[in-house]
Amino acid sequence: MFLLLRKNKRIARNQLEYSQIISSLMYLASATRPDISFAVSKLSRFTSNPGDDHWRALERVMRYLKGTMELGLHYTGYPAVLEEYSDSNWISDVDEIKATSGYVFTLGGGVVSWRSCKQTILTRSTMEAELTALDTATVEAEWLRNLLMDLPIVEKLVPAILMNCDNQTVIVKVNSSKDNMKSSRHVKRRLKSVRKLRNSGVITLDYI
Template sequence: MEHNHRLSSESGTLLDDPGQYRQLVGRLLYLTITRPDLTYSIQILSQFMSAPRQSHWDVTIRVLRYVKQSLGQGIFIGPQSLELTAFCDFDWASCPMTRRSVIGYFVSIGGSPISWKTKKQTIVSRSSAEAEYRAMATTVSEIIWLRSLLSSLGVSLSQLSTYSVIL
């Protein structure tokens, strides 16, 4: 997806057959299970399922081209160390329609991804610092839950590393 995209529900002409768009985005949603690099793009595209426009279709085709060119990518789970690493990011007031921030996190154990999410925040953040705090709080909540789950399974983690990416 283009950097600093500005897709909205009012730009462009309505598609003649919105069912085709809905089917394609629905199928792409399943790819996010094994392709975390697609989650942000698909999250944006799924917001326009009720009234898709030509610009939304064009971006969807662009995502399909990316998937076709990167078939070898995906989740690889290999035998490595048990170091839990988490990355989080936010985009303050990035939604052009609601001015809500978008947050995302990615958690891996020994280089193998186990949890990731991208989500539009439920409220409008007043500052970038508040949006960053909310992103970090969501990430830490996920880490606490994962550590609890792993300890109940009898897995002890060797180290915890958390990174905050600010763009």
């Protein structure tokens, strides 16, 4: 449903109320409910001119939250290593020109960092979209690793962060030393950035 949302070409319906609800949901999505991050990110793109379809999708999110009020973030302490899962949703319809990135970091059996956002560059394939999502996640990975190293309760020798990716081509490109990609300089820069962190031992890649 959320993938098929398109721009409203009619008069906006209760634009102020829509924006206020989206603001509340964005706070909730960034605090304790990563499961609604993608939906809220998608719906927030229509705050300037929401239509009936956007309101129906918004009401669906509200009903979902009402039925899952018992859900939250829980930590068991195991595994005590930082892991990451990233993915991208390439262009889903004719109105979209940029893909969507998403990542989740887990530590101690629970989620500690997550994000869903529209990519800032144009990508021409699913591989480029996945690489861009991975690059966005590595920025957060490096920051989280530095944070863990500064905490007195954590061992100073923090292992490489396992970055789980579902695109084998991306993993091959990062692990390779060749620069034979026929992509834009923005995509190539992201490849070099991910490769640098991998070679320095900050991250390691695995296919899921």
